[in-house]
Amino acid sequence: MKAVIYGFGEIGRLLAKQALKRDIEISGVVDINPSLVGKKLSEFGLESDIKISNKLEFDGDIVFLTTGSWLDSVYPQIEECVKRGFNVLNTCETLSYPEYRYPELAKKIDEIAKKNNLSVLGAGINPGFLLDTLLIVLSAPFTEVRKIKAVRSADALQRRKTFQKKVGVGMDATEVEQLVKEGKISGHVGYAESVMLICDALKFKPDEVKEGQKVVDKDGVALGLKGYGAAIKNGDEVVRVEFHAYSNAENYEEVAIEGDNTIKWRSSGTKGDLGTVSVLINLAEFIINCKPGLIKISDIIPFKSVLKS
Numbered sequence: 001m002k003a004v005i006y007g008f009g010e011i012g013r014l015l016a017k018q019a020l021k022r023d024i025e026i027s028g029v030v031d032i033n034p035s036l037v038g039k040k041l042s043e044f045g046l047e048s049d050i051k052i053s054n055k056l057e058f059d060g061d062i063v064f065l066t067t068g069s070w071l072d073s074v075y076p077q078i079e080e081c082v083k084r085g086f087n088v089l090n091t092c093e094t095l096s097y098p099e100y101r102y103p104e105l106a107k108k109i110d111e112i113a114k115k116n117n118l119s120v121l122g123a124g125i126n127p128g129f130l131l132d133t134l135l136i137v138l139s140a141p142f143t144e145v146r147k148i149k150a151v152r153s154a155d156a157l158q159r160r161k162t163f164q165k166k167v168g169v170g171m172d173a174t175e176v177e178q179l180v181k182e183g184k185i186s187g188h189v190g191y192a193e194s195v196m197l198i199c200d201a202l203k204f205k206p207d208e209v210k211e212g213q214k215v216v217d218k219d220g221v222a223l224g225l226k227g228y229g230a231a232i233k234n235g236d237e238v239v240r241v242e243f244h245a246y247s248n249a250e251n252y253e254e255v256a257i258e259g260d261n262t263i264k265w266r267s268s269g270t271k272g273d274l275g276t277v278s279v280l281i282n283l284a285e286f287i288i289n290c291k292p293g294l295i296k297i298s299d300i301i302p303f304k305s306v307l308k309s
Helices: 010-021 071-083 103-115 133-138 161-166 173-182 191-201 272-288
Strands: 002-006 025-030 062-065 087-090 119-122 144-155 208-218 221-233 236-246 252-259 262-266 293-295
Touching: 002 010, 010 025, 010 062, 010 272, 062 071, 062 272, 071 087, 071 103, 087 272, 103 119, 103 293, 119 272, 133 144, 133 191, 133 252, 173 208, 173 221, 191 208, 191 221, 191 236
Parallel strands: 002 025, 002 062, 062 087, 087 119, 119 293, 144 236
Antiparallel strands: 144 252, 208 221, 221 236, 252 262
């Protein structure tokens, strides 16, 4: 397998490192940052003399695209990759269920991918696994599911600085609250997408989907954020996913599913960045051999229980 890494920030660099461990041949790296262009991967501690380019001028089977969270800004890069003959695995959270926010772009991606006999998928640790795929798989021993709740909790101080900035660690709490409202601090992107992936897999049509984030603070200083996404039916929350990311939060994931069976599942936490690149690497061979078009993670999970409110 020959892969191109498009976007060589912290995720792209970790992706390159882990891909080489898995004997994936990196045929090229693309980044538009002038401070990176022309540098060899060996300068970043990687066993490769490939130089970073600001153009997609390489050959390969797949592009790992790690450049943004919002599909409207990432779409031109997806289109470029597909037209150049690449399958695409993308960390863009809003590509995981693009029909929710970007239905027209979802149609365009599906059309262009099918026209070129290639596949496009958005996934990472979340959306892509912890708050959607994992829950869908855990519903396998149910004939009918009535309610799903999942919480992911992470100590923001153990994450990279850019993540801490994304959840407002150390800033004035009132300022963070305002910046979240204005979209200038993103926090976690993809609550609604995770909820919709679950509903899609379990054949459930909610009346509405809600999502939101609030500041966790101490003495007026922001520690981070708590956020949620929920599927509502007849006024009741049928699916709820939460992500708590703040200073000194306990590291864990917890899932509770109720129905004609009952499951409670808990972990001791998952490394987010390593998890994201691992999900991409572990999906790569499948996507290269997948049917052409826009693919959602809910399309490829074999277990299909039914969610009933």
